[in-house]
Amino acid sequence: MDLVIARPQGLYCRAGDFYIDPWRPVARAVITHAHGDHASRGHGHYLASTPSETVLRSRLGDIALQTLSYGESVKIGDATVSLHPAGHVLGSAQVRIAARGQVWVASGDYKLAPDPTCTPFEPVRCDTFITESTFGLPLYRWPAAETVAQDIAAWWQANANAGRASVLYCYSFGKAQRLLAMLERAGPLPGPIFCHGAVEVLNDAYRDSGVALPETARVPLAAARGAAVAAYRQALIVAPPSAAGSTWLRRFGDYSDGFASGWMLVRGARRRRGVDRGFVLSDHADWPDLNRAIGATGAERIIVTHGQVAPLVRWLREQGLEADAFRTEYGGEEEYEGKEEAGSATSAATPAADDAATAGAMEQATTGRPAIGAATSDDDLATRRVPVAARAADGSGDEPVPGTGIESASATGNAGEAGEAATRDDGRPRGKTRRSPRGNA
Ligand SMILES: [Zn+2]
Numbered sequence: 001m002d003l004v005i006a007r008p009q010g011l012y013c014r015a016g017d018f019y020i021d022p023w024r025p026v027a028r029a030v031i032t033h034a035h036g037d038h039a040s041r042g043h044g045h046y047l048a049s050t051p052s053e054t055v056l057r058s059r060l061g062d063i064a065l066q067t068l069s070y071g072e073s074v075k076i077g078d079a080t081v082s083l084h085p086a087g088h089v090l091g092s093a094q095v096r097i098a099a100r101g102q103v104w105v106a107s108g109d110y111k112l113a114p115d116p117t118c119t120p121f122e123p124v125r126c127d128t129f130i131t132e133s134t135f136g137l138p139l140y141r142w143p144a145a146e147t148v149a150q151d152i153a154a155w156w157q158a159n160a161n162a163g164r165a166s167v168l169y170c171y172s173f174g175k176a177q178r179l180l181a182m183l184e185r186a187g188p189l190p191g192p193i194f195c196h197g198a199v200e201v202l203n204d205a206y207r208d209s210g211v212a213l214p215e216t217a218r219v220p221l222a223a224a225r226g227a228a229v230a231a232y233r234q235a236l237i238v239a240p241p242s243a244a245g246s247t248w249l250r251r252f253g254d255y256s257d258g259f260a261s262g263w264m265l266v267r268g269a270r271r272r273r274g275v276d277r278g279f280v281l282s283d284h285a286d287w288p289d290l291n292r293a294i295g296a297t298g299a300e301r302i303i304v305t306h307g308q309v310a311p312l313v314r315w316l317r318e319q320g321l322e323a324d325a326f327r328t329e330y331g332g333e334e335e336y337e338g339k340e341e342a343g344s345a346t347s348a349a350t351p352a353a354d355d356a357a358t359a360g361a362m363e364q365a366t367t368g369r370p371a372i373g374a375a376t377s378d379d380d381l382a383t384r385r386v387p388v389a390a391r392a393a394d395g396s397g398d399e400p401v402p403g404t405g406i407e408s409a410s411a412t413g414n415a416g417e418a419g420e421a422a423t424r425d426d427g428r429p430r431g432k433t434r435r436s437p438r439g440n441a
């Protein structure tokens, strides 16, 4: 009997009578992490990891919250439940459920790449592994995070030398703090760091949780306009994506802007953002790491929840594993950020919509036809924008967006690489062989 099933409210464990990251109000919720698509309001009781508490409370307010340290277990009904690091954001956890002689693990979102602001992903042996697949296509391969941090620092330094502010867009919970911590490790900072209020409130939550971050100040400065512009000239300004194109930016005078996201690997997404620089940095596993993580669980059955669901299911079946999908409402942290930022920054272009178009387009391309390596021009996508209303109907991006083709991976400009990648040895799940994840030493 299945320990976890998909219900209209969320993923449900009958043995313990609780839900995992439910999207509709339920009596008992086990929360993997505090991103808006996983942690919602209105549940009777919450169980989450101890390190997630400060952020969870800052986002959800006064909730009935029970916390568990990583590795600590608790009996809920007939199920034994424990939480294990997922390496995604501060406090992110995989949920391990043992009952009726089986072990199931639900991953939530995860990554294996290094992140100084959270506990590294820990492989957990199980019979069935419920996994995300946000970047579950062979073309998604991240550059080393340290290299990306150095690229950002070099861009900031060049701007500072030219007397120009550096505005960096990234998701305010997780990515912003990871970037700040990585920049401090990359070398001496070229100037001061200012953060949009939506970012700064999370910086505070991280610091309250004991995570060391470089010094930051909240925008706006309480100085006269001329003096403020001068202060910003050497500065890095970290802002949520919804600030792009808004009047909020006028205070900085002359500036260069960049965007840090896994989607920046996709040339069309970067172009449509209209930013000067795209930095490829994601808090989700790339294709090789998805396969590594899945292999390390030793699970013979895999259930995919969100992202590139159909391609990953097909690939896993080809590897001889039992693979299925759960229909969920997870996906698109940016979607929730957009909602949160709606009052503080307005943008006619709604940049977050572009990522949904990209995700939807790729889903369409991969489910509608098998040609992962057959990239078409991204020009048709470049002129395409998804209205906010249409985007809401798109949901997480799992629904195909009609009339679009796949985009090419731009890291090397070699779209053919994506096709070859599927047969590379290091991209293969390892079945029962336990492998330690890369970069967590
Ligand atoms: Zn997340």
Ligand SMILES: [Zn+2]
Pocket: 035, 037, 038, 109, 330, 331, 332, 333
């Ligand atoms: Zn998510």
